[in-house]
Amino acid sequence: MNKKVAAFALAIFAAQTVSAEVEFSGFVDMSVFSDDGNASMSLDQFELDVSTDLGEGISMRADVNALGPTAPVELEQAFITYDTGEGLALTVGKFLSCTGFEAAEPTHMYQYSYSATLVYGGYQNGVAASYGSDMFGLYGAVVSSVWDGAETDFSGDESDVGFEAQVALMPVEGITAKAALAKEDEQTLINVWGMLGTGPLTVAAEVNSMSDWGAYESGLGYLGMVNYGLSDQVGVTARYSAIAWTPIGGGDDDETSEITIAPSYAISDNWGLVAEVKMLTVGDADAVTQIALESLLTF
Numbered sequence: 001m002n003k004k005v006a007a008f009a010l011a012i013f014a015a016q017t018v019s020a021e022v023e024f025s026g027f028v029d030m031s032v033f034s035d036d037g038n039a040s041m042s043l044d045q046f047e048l049d050v051s052t053d054l055g056e057g058i059s060m061r062a063d064v065n066a067l068g069p070t071a072p073v074e075l076e077q078a079f080i081t082y083d084t085g086e087g088l089a090l091t092v093g094k095f096l097s098c099t100g101f102e103a104a105e106p107t108h109m110y111q112y113s114y115s116a117t118l119v120y121g122g123y124q125n126g127v128a129a130s131y132g133s134d135m136f137g138l139y140g141a142v143v144s145s146v147w148d149g150a151e152t153d154f155s156g157d158e159s160d161v162g163f164e165a166q167v168a169l170m171p172v173e174g175i176t177a178k179a180a181l182a183k184e185d186e187q188t189l190i191n192v193w194g195m196l197g198t199g200p201l202t203v204a205a206e207v208n209s210m211s212d213w214g215a216y217e218s219g220l221g222y223l224g225m226v227n228y229g230l231s232d233q234v235g236v237t238a239r240y241s242a243i244a245w246t247p248i249g250g251g252d253d254d255e256t257s258e259i260t261i262a263p264s265y266a267i268s269d270n271w272g273l274v275a276e277v278k279m280l281t282v283g284d285a286d287a288v289t290q291i292a293l294e295s296l297l298t299f
Contacts, residue, residue, distance in 0.1 A: 024299075025049045029106045031294040043069045044294075045106065047076070057083040077123050091128045097121025097146065098128075098139050098166045099180045101193040101206040101223065110202070110227045111262035112276040112292045115241035117208050117221025119189060121164060121182050123149040128164075137168035139180075146184040160185075174198050186212040193223075200229035208243070216245040216254075237262040257281050270298045 026048040032041045047065035054060065062078040079093030096104055100120030103109055126143030145151035146162035153160060166180035177194040193206035203226050210219035221243035229235040242257035262276040274294040279287045 020052050020054050022050060022052045025051075027105070027107050027296060027298045029294065029296050031112065031292055034289075034291040036288045036290070047105070057085055059083070087131050087133055089130050089132075091130070094123055094125050094149065095128065096123055097182065098141070098164055098178075099182050099189060099191040101195070101204055101225075106294070106296055107298055110225060110237040111239060111260055112274050112294045113258075113260065113278055113290070115206075115221075115223045115239065116256045116258045116280075117206065117223050117241050117243045119208050119210055119213075119219070119221060119243075120191065121146040121162075121189070124162065124164075125149070125152050126162070132168070135170050137166075137170075139166040139168070140164065146182045146189075147187075187214075188212060200235075202227040210245075213245070215248060217248045219243060219245045233266045235264045237264070255283060272296050 026046070028043070029045040030041075030043050032039065034040075045065055045067050047063060049061065049063045051061040052059065058080065060078075060080045063076040064073055065076050066073050075094070077094045077096060079091050079095045081089055081091045083089045097120055100118075102114055102118065102120075104120075104123075106112075124141065124143035124146060126141055128139065128141035128143075130139045131137065141164040143162040143164065144154045144160075146164065162182070162184035164180065164182045166178055168176065168178045170176050174197045175195070178192070180189075180191045182189040182191070188211045190209040191206070192208075193204065195202065195204040197203075204224070206221075206223040208219070208221040210221075211217070213219055221241070223239065223241040225237065225239040227235060227237045237260070239260040239262075240258070242255065245254040247254070258278055258280045260276060260278045262274055264272060264274045266272045272295075274292075274296065276290075276292040276294070278290040278292075280290055281287045
């Protein structure tokens, strides 16, 4: 892995001599995790991000990462963006779905784990257009697959193409609301979420509605989260989320829910610790306790 990362970085440094300034960033994510008493300790993710502004509204970004100590280094996303300067932008390449409140990377999470209603789109190959102002935003994308980042076939048949669209509203400072539609073949996701941030308090809520989802006719998921900063270094997050799936042909719903408490501590501007206790309930089984301690270093 080290050889691959070094070769990649060397190539970028070489390109720097003939292009604009290149910026590097990334993170190292490690954790200790206990799932109902079964404990483990590992490097969860290493990521190196490269970006550059080529001028005249053109920029590019590429992220490479490894998920775990034995995983191969992979290209997570790489895209080129053209910004007209009038709020309109065009993106081409492999990029992240617009759906979902919870972030794809641990650096933007309020806690260690993901919610029970994680049905968002993933990293996608395609083209996207966006328009934004201080109070309003529009987004649309045509991709080879909404949920499978390895899918690249693009036949032109509507059933083989994925689509995403989103409307964002920021009516006043501290309030954000977004509604998105993602569709591939007949599989459909409607994702709606809102967030209020005022001072040390952040409150968010989300609803996901799914249809034609494999073996399920439909599904409904929801999330509620509160984060409060006790000081510049200490914060705490509380989250509840659940999802219910209705099988094709009827029958009882498949249900999952969780309750999470996650205090955090910032050792420095780029090194933080997150502790988490989650009670996870799947179906009629008893709740299972999951405990984690995460170390996240950014650079």
